Amino acid sequence: MKFAVVGAGAIGGLLGSRLSLAGEEVVFIARNQNLAAIQRNGFRLLLEDGSELHARQARAVQSMAEAGPQDVVLLTLKAHQVSEVLPDLRALFGPQTLLVSMINGLPWWYFQKSGGAYEGRSLESVDPGGLIASQIEAERIIGSVVYPAAELIEPGVVRLIEGNRFSLGELDASLGNPRTPRIEALSQALMRAGFKAPVSKDIRSELWVKLWGNLCFNPISALSHATLEDICRFGPTRELAAAMMAEAQTLAEKLGVTFKVSIEQRIAGAEAVGAHKTSMLQDLERGRALELEALVGSVLELGRITNTPTPHIGAIYAVTALLAQTQASLNKPR
Ligand SMILES: NC(=O)C1=CN([C@@H]2O[C@H](COP(=O)(O)OP(=O)(O)OC[C@H]3O[C@@H](n4cnc5c(N)ncnc54)[C@H](OP(=O)(O)O)[C@@H]3O)[C@@H](O)[C@H]2O)C=CC1
Ligand SMILES: CC(C)(CO)C(=O)C(=O)O
Numbered sequence: 528m529k530f531a532v533v534g535a536g537a538i539g540g541l542l543g544s545r546l547s548l549a550g551e552e553v554v555f556i557a558r559n560q561n562l563a564a565i566q567r568n569g570f571r572l573l574l575e576d577g578s579e580l581h582a583r584q585a586r587a588v589q590s591m592a593e594a595g596p597q598d599v600v601l602l603t604l605k606a607h608q609v610s611e612v613l614p615d616l617r618a619l620f621g622p623q624t625l626l627v628s629m630i631n632g633l634p635w636w637y638f639q640k641s642g643g644a645y646e647g648r649s650l651e652s653v654d655p656g657g658l659i660a661s662q663i664e665a666e667r668i669i670g671s672v673v674y675p676a677a678e679l680i681e682p683g684v685v686r687l688i689e690g691n692r693f694s695l696g697e698l699d700a701s702l703g704n705p706r707t708p709r710i711e712a713l714s715q716a717l718m719r720a721g722f723k724a725p726v727s728k729d730i731r732s733e734l735w736v737k738l739w740g741n742l743c744f745n746p747i748s749a750l751s752h753a754t755l756e757d758i759c760r761f762g763p764t765r766e767l768a769a770a771m772m773a774e775a776q777t778l779a780e781k782l783g784v785t786f787k788v789s790i791e792q793r794i795a796g797a798e799a800v801g802a803h804k805t806s807m808l809q810d811l812e813r814g815r816a817l818e819l820e821a822l823v824g825s826v827l828e829l830g831r832i833t834n835t836p837t838p839h840i841g842a843i844y845a846v847t848a849l850l851a852q853t854q855a856s857l858n859k860p861r
Contacts, residue, residue, distance in 0.1 A: 528551055528552070528598040528599060528712070528716055529551075529552045529554075529596075529597045529598045529599070530543065530546055530551055530552065530553045530554070530597060530598065530599045530600075530601060530716075531553075531554050531555075531556060531591070531594050531597040531599070531600045531601070531619050532553065532554070532555045532556065532601045532603060533556045533591075533600060533601065533602050533603065533604060533612060533616070533619070534556075534601075534602065534603035534604035534605075534608070535555040535556065535557035535561055535562075535565065535570075535587065535603075536561075536603065536604075536679045536685075537677040537678050537679045537685055538603045538629060538673055538675070538677060539555065539601060539603030539604075539629075540555075540570055540572065540677070540679060540683075540684075540685035541572060541675060541677045541685050541687060542601055542603065542629070542693075542717075542720075542722075543555055543570060543582070543585055543601070544569075544570040544571070544572045544580060544582035544585060544685065545572065545580070545582075545720040545721050545722065546716065546717075546720045547569075547570070547582040547584055547585040548580055548582050548720070549716075549719045549720035549721070550719075551716060551720070553582070553584075553585045553586070554585075554586040554587070554588060554594045554597075555570070555585060555586065555587040555588075556587075556588065556589070556591055556594060556612075557587045557588075557589065558589050559682075560682040561587075561679075561682040561683060562587050562588075562589055563682065564681070564682035564683030564684075565585065565586075565587035565682075565683045566586075566587050567683075568583075568683055569581060569582050569583040569584065569585050569683070570582040570585050570683055570684075570685070571683060571684045571685070572684075572685050572687060573680070573684065573685070573686040573687065574687050575687055575688070575689060590615070590618075591612075591615040591616060591618040591619050592615065592618040594618070594619060595618065595619070596618075596619060596620060596621035596624060597619050597620075597621070597624055598621075598623075598624065598625070599624070599625045599626075599627060599713060599716075600616070600619050600620070600624060600625065600626045600627065601627050601629055602626055602627065602628050602629060602630060603629045603630070604630065605630070605810075605816070605818050606630050606631065606632050606634075606653060606818045606820065606821030606822075607816055607818060607820065607821070609630070609635070609659055610654075610658055610659060613658065613659065613662045613663075616662065616663070617662065620667070623709075624667060625667055625668075625669050625709060625713065626663055626667045626668050626669070627668075627669045627671050627695070627713065628668060628669070628670060628671060629671045629673050629693065630673070630821065631673060631737070631738070631741055631806070631818060631821060631822060632653070632738060632741060632818060632820075632821025632822040632825060633650060633652075633653060633734075633738065633821060633822075633825035633826065633829070634653065634670065634734075634821075635649065635650060635653050635654035635659040635660055636660065636663075636665060636668050636670070636698060637650060637731065637825075638650070639660065639665035639668070639698055640665050640697075640698035640699035640702070641698065641699075641731070642699065642701065642702045643782065643783060645782075645832070650825050650828055650829075651828060652820045652821075652824040652825040652827070652828045653820055653821050653824075653825050665698060668698055669695055669696070669697065669698075669709075669710060669713065670695070670696045670697075670698055670727075670730040670731070670734065671693050671694060671695050671696070671730070672693070672694040672727075672730065672733050672734050672737050673693060673737075674690045674691075674692040674693065674694070674737070675687065675688075675689065675690035675691055675692065675693075676688040676689050676690055676800070676803060678809070688803065689800070691721065691722050691723055692722065692723040692724075692725070693717060693722055693723070693724050694724070694725050694726075694727050694730065694733050695710055695713060695714055695717075695724055695725070695726050695727065695730070696710075696726065696727040696728075696729070696730025696731075696733070697710055697730075698730070700727065700728050700729065700730065701728065701729055705726060705727070705728045706726055710726050711726065714726050729785070731784060732784045732785050732786070732787070735775075735779050735784045735786065736786060736787070736788060736793065738775075738822065738826070739772050739775060739776070739786070739790075739793050740793055740794075740796070740797050741805070741822045742771060742772075742775055742822050742823050742826050742840065743767070743768040743771040743772060743840075743843070744758055744768060744797055744805055745805040745806065745807035745808070745818075745822050745823075746807060746819065746822070746823055746843050746844070746847040747764055747767065747768065747843065748804065748805040748807060748808040749805075749807045749808050749811045749817065749847055749850060750843070750846060750847060750850065751764065752808060752812075754801070754802040754803055754804055755797045755798065755800045755801065755802075755803050755805065756798055756800070756801050756802045756803075757802070758797075759794055759795075759797055759798035760798065765794065767839060767843075768794060769790050769791075769794065770839040771839045771840050771843065772790045772793065772794075773790060774830070774835070774836065774837045774838070774839055774840050775826055775837075775840065776790070777835050778826070778829050778830050778833045778835035778837065779829075781833040781835065782829065782833065806818070807819075807822070811850070811854065814854065814857075814858045816851070816855070817847070817851045817854075819844070819847055819848060819851055823840060823843070823844045823847065824844060824848075826840055827840060827841060827844055
C-alpha cells in the first residue's frame with residue numbers, strides 16, 4: 528500500500544519507518560532540517576531495548592503534489608497544525624484514499640457520521656468555522672487512538688519510549704459494520720509493521736478514555752512542570768485530576784460515551800507510565816504551541832453544548848491558556 532505520513536515527527540516517524548521496513552511504499556511529507564535528514568539518511572528508529580531500526584528506503588518530500596495520490600494518508604500533526612496543511616492535502620487524495628487521524632484530543636470529525644443528536648456539527652474549538660471538515664470528506668476518515676510515547680530526538684531520528692498500539696475505528700461503526708474491508712486492510716498493514724492495530728466498535732469511547740487523562744495530566748504538567756508520576760502521587764493534584772475527570776465523564780456520558788474503566792483505574796494507569804513528561808510539558812519547555820484546544824478547550828465546548836458544569840476543567844484551562852499566551856509573547860521575535 529502507498530502511505531503518506533503528514534507530520535514526520537515522533538508518531539509519524541515511528542509509523543512511517545516501521546511501515547517502510549515492512550515493505551510498504553512510504554513517503555514522508557516533511558520540511559526544514561527534518562526533510563533534509565530523511566532525504567539524506569532515511570529515518571532511524573531507536574527502540575526501547577536500545578536496538579535501532581533504519582528505514583533507508585523511506586522517501587521524503589516537501590510538496591504533497593510531488594507525492595501524489597496515496598492509498599492511505601496518516602495525519603500525525605499536532606492538532607493546531609492541521610488547518611495549515613489543508614491547501615495542499617487534497618493532492619494526496621485519490622477516489623478511495625483513506626485519511627487516518629492520529630492526533631490527541633477531540634478531533635474535528637467527532638460528530639461526523641455519529642448518528643447522534645449533534646450529527647455533522649463541527650467543534651469550533653478545534654475547527655473554527657468548520658474549515659477542516661469542509662476540506663476532508665467524512666467518508667475518507669478513519670479514527671485512531673495513539674497509545675505509544677515517542678520523541679523526535681533529532682531530525683530523522685525517533686526514540687520510542689514505550690508502546691506499540693494504535694486503535695482504529697470507522698466513524699459510523701456503531702451504526703453499521705465496524706469491520707469494513709478497508710479498515711481490515713489498514714489494520715493488517717499496521718500489524719505486519721509490528722504494531723497492535725485493533726479495530727474498535729466504538730472509537731469515540733476509546734478516544735475518551737485516552738482524552739480523560741490528557742485533559743487533566745497534560746495541562747497540570749505544563750503548569751507544574753511535573754511528570755505523570757509526580758502528579759498522581761501528590762494528593763492535591765491527584766484529587767484535582769479526579770475532579771476534572773468526573774466532570775468530563777458526566778458530559779461524555781450525555782453523548783453516549785461508555786467508560787470501561789474507573790477514574791481511579793485511569794489514574795493508576797497514568798501513574799504506571801512513571802516519570803514521563805507529557806507532550807504538553809515537552810512542547811512548553813521547547814517554546815512550542817500547546818495542544819490546549821484539542822485536549823481541554825474542546826471538552827469545555829462540549830460542556831456548554833450539553834449544559835454540564837465544568838468548574839475544575841475551566842479553571843485549569845484558564846490558567847494554562849494564559850501560560851500559553853504568555854509563552855507565545857515571550858517567544859515572539861523582538
Ligand atoms: N509524542 C508522543 O509521545 C505522543 C503524541 N501523541 C499525539 O500525536 C500527535 C503528533 O504528535 P508528535 O508526533 O509528538 O508531534 P511532533 O511535533 O513530534 O510531530 C509533528 C510533525 O509535524 C510537522 N509539521 C507541522 N506542520 C507541518 C507542515 N505544515 N508541513 C510539514 N510538516 C509539518 C512538524 O515539523 P516541524 O518540527 O518542522 O514543526 C513535526 O515534525 C499529537 O496530536 C500528539 O499529541 C499522542 C500520544 C503520545
Ligand atoms: C504520552 C501520553 C500518554 C502521556 O499522557 C500522552 O498522550 C501525551 O503526553 O500527550
